[in-house]
Each structure stands twice: as structure tokens, then as C-alpha cells.
Amino acid sequence: MGSRSDWETMRHAAETLEKLGVLHETRVVSAHRTPDRLVAYAKGAAGRGLKVIIAGAGGAAHLPGMAASMTVLPVLGVPVESHALKGMDSLLSIVQMPAGIPVGTLAIGRAGAVNAGLLAAAILATADPALATRLDAWRAAQTDSVPDAPA
Secondary structure, three states, rough: OHHHHHHHHHHHHHHHHHOOOOOOOOOOOOOOOHHHHHHHHHHHHHHHOOOOEEEEOOOOHHHHHHHOOOOOOOEEEEEEOEEEOOOHHHHHHOOOOOOOOOOOOOOHHHHHHEEEEEEEEHHHHOOOOHHHHHHHHHHHHHHHHOOOOOO
């Protein structure tokens, strides 16, 4: 995530991955304030065994795109809600990547973070049958939790 304050949103991605039994790490890596840390993190991610990067950022939200420009790993961008424009600035900064540097962009805020965790798990599940089974069970439990009637 781009800053410590983004954790309130990004914790939902981490919690989703934890529920699915997916090993992950969390780091604060700012495209603007810690550019050397970003370069080292993104360029070293695949070599450290990472398979997908979830990058959340608010405001100018350059973190997901910059990370994607330095790795061939899939990067999933989560726009963090900003005070000034309620996350629309973050969304547009992440989703408007030029052709050639893709960033899978999710919804603004909590929903985007949860879905980023689920999408990362789905990507990983293509090569991990046990994770695919856990993901299927998670989806079935979600379906079962929806009542037939409102009361």
C-alpha cells in the first residue's frame, strides 16, 4: 500500500487471503515518498516467490502502475478512497494505464480490496488445486449465507 493510512482499506484484502489460507505479505511502499523501496520491491517480487501483487493507493495512486512497469507479475490495483474526490481520483489514476502495462483495477475501497484478494486467489488457484477447492467452498458458503426472504 502507498501509505500506512491505506491499511484500513487494504486489510480487507489481507483478511480475505488469510481466510483462504493464502500466504501473503503486507508492506508500505510509496511511489512518491519511497521510490527506491518501490523499485527494489517490484523488481525483486518474482525472485522472492511472489505470484501476484495487490497494490492499493489513494490520490494520485501511482503505486500499482509503477509496480506493474517493473514486473511481469499480475498487478491488481485497489483505489483507496481519498478525502478530496472520494476515490475517483485514485480509480482513474489506476485504471487509465497506457497500453502495454496492464493493471487489473478493482472497485474503490473495501469492496475492491476484498475482490482483489479473491481475484489473486483465483489466479493462484489455476495452479493450486487445494486453493481452488478452498475458493469453491468460500463461494458456496457465500451463496448459502443469502436468505430466501428479507426477514
